[in-house]
Amino acid sequence: MLARCFEGVIPSTVTTCSADGVPNISSLSHVYYLDDKHVALSRQFFNKTVRNLMENPRAQVAVWDPLTFDIYRLHLRFARSETSGPTFERMASRIEAIASHTGMTGIFRLIASDVFEVLDVQKITEHLLPEIPVPAGDAIDLPAAHPAIPSDMRSELWVLHRLSSRMNQACDLEKLLAAVLDSLAEDFGFTHAKVLLVDETGRRLFTIASRGYDESGVGSEVVFGEGLIGTVARDRRIVRVGRMDSDLRYGRAVRAEVASGTGAANAALRPEIPLPGLPDGQSHLALPLLVRERLVGVLALESPNPAAFATWHEAFLGIVADQVAAGIERLAAADVEEPAAGRPAEPAKATRKRRSFIFYQNDDCVFVDGEYLIRNVPGRILWKLLKAHRETGRAEFSNRELRLDPSLGLPPLRDNLESRLILLRQRLAQKCPDVRLPTRGRGRFAVETDCELALEERATA
Amino acid sequence: MATTSSAAASGSLSALPPELYALLDGPCVMYIATRNAAMEPLSTLAFGLQPAADDRELTVFVPAVLSPLIVANLRDNGQMALELVRPSDHRALQIKGVWLGERRTTDDDRAFLTRYHSKLLQEMNLVGVPRSKWDRLAWWPAVALRMEVRDVFVQTPGPGAGRRCEPGAADSKGRS
Numbered sequence: 235m236l237a238r239c240f241e242g243v244i245p246s247t248v249t250t251c252s253a254d255g256v257p258n259i260s261s262l263s264h265v266y267y268l269d270d271k272h273v274a275l276s277r278q279f280f281n282k283t284v285r286n287l288m289e290n291p292r293a294q295v296a297v298w299d300p301l302t303f304d305i306y307r308l309h310l311r312f313a314r315s316e317t318s319g320p321t322f323e324r325m326a327s328r329i330e331a332i333a334s335h336t337g338m339t340g341i342f343r344l345i346a347s348d349v350f351e352v353l354d355v356q357k358i359t360e361h362l363l364p365e366i367p368v369p370a371g372d373a374i375d376l377p378a379a380h381p382a383i384p385s386d387m388r389s390e391l392w393v394l395h396r397l398s399s400r401m402n403q404a405c406d407l408e409k410l411l412a413a414v415l416d417s418l419a420e421d422f423g424f425t426h427a428k429v430l431l432v433d434e435t436g437r438r439l440f441t442i443a444s445r446g447y448d449e450s451g452v453g454s455e456v457v458f459g460e461g462l463i464g465t466v467a468r469d470r471r472i473v474r475v476g477r478m479d480s481d482l483r484y485g486r487a488v489r490a491e492v493a494s495g496t497g498a499a500n501a502a503l504r505p506e507i508p509l510p511g512l513p514d515g516q517s518h519l520a521l522p523l524l525v526r527e528r529l530v531g532v533l534a535l536e537s538p539n540p541a542a543f544a545t546w547h548e549a550f551l552g553i554v555a556d557q558v559a560a561g562i563e564r565l566a567a568a569d570v571e572e573p574a575a576g577r578p579a580e581p582a583k584a585t586r587k588r589r590s591f592i593f594y595q596n597d598d599c600v601f602v603d604g605e606y607l608i609r610n611v612p613g614r615i616l617w618k619l620l621k622a623h624r625e626t627g628r629a630e631f632s633n634r635e636l637r638l639d640p641s642l643g644l645p646p647l648r649d650n651l652e653s654r655l656i657l658l659r660q661r662l663a664q665k666c667p668d669v670r671l672p673t674r675g676r677g678r679f680a681v682e683t684d685c686e687l688a689l690e691e692r693a694t695a
Numbered sequence: 696m697a698t699t700s701s702a703a704a705s706g707s708l709s710a711l712p713p714e715l716y717a718l719l720d721g722p723c724v725m726y727i728a729t730r731n732a733a734m735e736p737l738s739t740l741a742f743g744l745q746p747a748a749d750d751r752e753l754t755v756f757v758p759a760v761l762s763p764l765i766v767a768n769l770r771d772n773g774q775m776a777l778e779l780v781r782p783s784d785h786r787a788l789q790i791k792g793v794w795l796g797e798r799r800t801t802d803d804d805r806a807f808l809t810r811y812h813s814k815l816l817q818e819m820n821l822v823g824v825p826r827s828k829w830d831r832l833a834w835w836p837a838v839a840l841r842m843e844v845r846d847v848f849v850q851t852p853g854p855g856a857g858r859r860c861e862p863g864a865a866d867s868k869g870r871s
Contacts, residue, residue, distance in 0.1 A: 245785070247726050249737065251736045256776070256791060259778040260778065260857075261850065282848075290734050293736060294737055303831065360758075361832060361833050480822065483784060484785050486785075490853070491854060491856075492853055516823075
């Protein structure tokens with residue numbers, strides 16, 4: 235229960251005392267639970283608290299329960315400062331994610347994680363009057379499991395078993411990703427989630443599947459190191475934020491202080507990076523998808539509720555993330571062409587509609603009817619398919635022939651061709667449903683059109 | 696009350712820059728920090744603050760139910776610090792000083808704290824704390840603690856956090 239108090243709904247404080255007996259109190263950005271006997275405080279600036287601890291190791295931290303508003307006093311003894319290692323790096327990733335969103339990369343950063351031994355914990359409830367019935371819409375709710383799932387089936391192992399079964403039944407990447415996102419929504423109640431994969435540059439992620447958003451966001455890109463998701467990709471560590479607006483307010487307070495100065499830090503300020511996904515997202519949990527230390531993507535979840543993700547979700551969803559990463563790898567390796575099923579390609583239907591595609595050679599970008607559609611490898615693939623379809627009337631293609639075409643620029647190993655085709659299909663479904671790329675068995679697919687194709691190549695926009 | 700160990704000169708709230716002086720009027724989340732004879736620090740929630748006319752003293756209110764340990768520490772050594780944080784922008788200050796004693800609370804105090812409570816409800820609502828939660832705060836009856844101001848500090852997170860506000864450095868009071 236105490237873990238949720240570390241999410242900072244109301245600013246936590248640390249109180250220390252100098253050798254000559256003068257107390258000092260300061261707000262904290264984060265209190266981190268390490269184990270039953272230890273917590274760590276993030277230190278972004280040198281301050282009086284640190285000087286006091288050097289003289290007198292006793293400290294007291296006050297944290298608020300975000301649901302009950304009970305206060306917990308943690309009586310502590312300073313143990314050590316860490317400037318490297320797992321605890322430091324994990325705390326640093328979270329702070330750097332906030333720094334990135336508030337345009338303070340390299341300015342607002344963790345100097346040390348100060349580790350304390352917990353001597354005693356006091357729960358304070360005297361400051362609260364008896365509970366008043368909560369009006370509808372005024373409550374802070376923790377996410378509940380899907381009501382259709384019987385309560386005795388909600389245990390962690392059953393959920394993992396169901397998710398694993400769904401993933402094992404997936405015969406291609408699209409179905410696997412759908413299984414994961416459906417299970418997160420139905421079994422966990424996490425209805426806003428997305429999967430991003432590493433693109434061919436190895437420095438960017440692109441969204442390949444999502445659930446719960448008005449706009450799917452499929453195809454949207456995140457540069458490594460930028461924002462919460464980019465930080466997870468760069469550092470390959472889980473980042474969990476329980477109260478995003480509070481963290482951003484804290485970051486913006488620092489930014490305002492830096493901006494009021496004239497030093498080098500002021501000049502280094504950058505524009506804020508908008509949050510991805512929900513405009514009112516409060517809780518965020520992003521997990522790296524790793525296969526043998528190699529990053530294949532990021533699983534990102536969010537919720538409009540504060541403190542929606544608890545510490546145990548990191549461990550549990552870490553297992554899910556490992557399975558997803560392994561599943562992506564398995565299906566990429568199993569992407570072997572099946573013989574053609576003998577089914578004739580769908581004849582193109584007569585239509586009066588005309589779709590105008592333009593391919594910009596300088597950045598491999600495809601527009602349809604003046605609107606951006608897709609770029610890079612998926613853009614080159616689409617252009618090859620459309621040209622072949624219009625010029626020769628071909629309607630069936632294989633993954634193998636795409637892999638053998640050097641003009642597409644697919645890497646020789648781990649080309650993620652299947653993920654690029656999924657992205658392409660989804661972008662077409664959003665922007666140009668008159669052109670489709672249905673599968674025709676493993677390793678084969680068709681080009682179907684319900685429109686006339688007008689194709690034009692230009693050197694630059 | 697035991698004699699205090701500090702022989703520091705008296706300070707003044709007027710050393711605060713205007714944007715921080717405004718925090719004295721609130722609404723802010725407020726904490727009082729003390730320590731016991733064994734040098735163990737202790738903090739608790741405070742609720743409402745009134746500067747004296749000369750800005751060298753103030754009265755801070757602590758919910759009576761939270762006051763016993765704090766008052767015991769103050770009776771022991773008199774050392775105290777206050778932190779004021781405005782939740783909507785994390786602007787913050789710290790005041791250090793010594794305890795001058797308690798005074799009896801009045802109907803005017805209660806009216807003042809009623810207004811403060813109302814303003815703080817709105818502020819907390821801005822940061823997503825439901826009114827139904829913050830309304831449960833048992834802010835009355837309160838203990839009125841008088842404090843002599845010794846030092847004031849910028850506490851807003853950032854490179855300037857912890858900077859002492861020197862007398863005469865502030866342009867003007869931010870309070871009408």
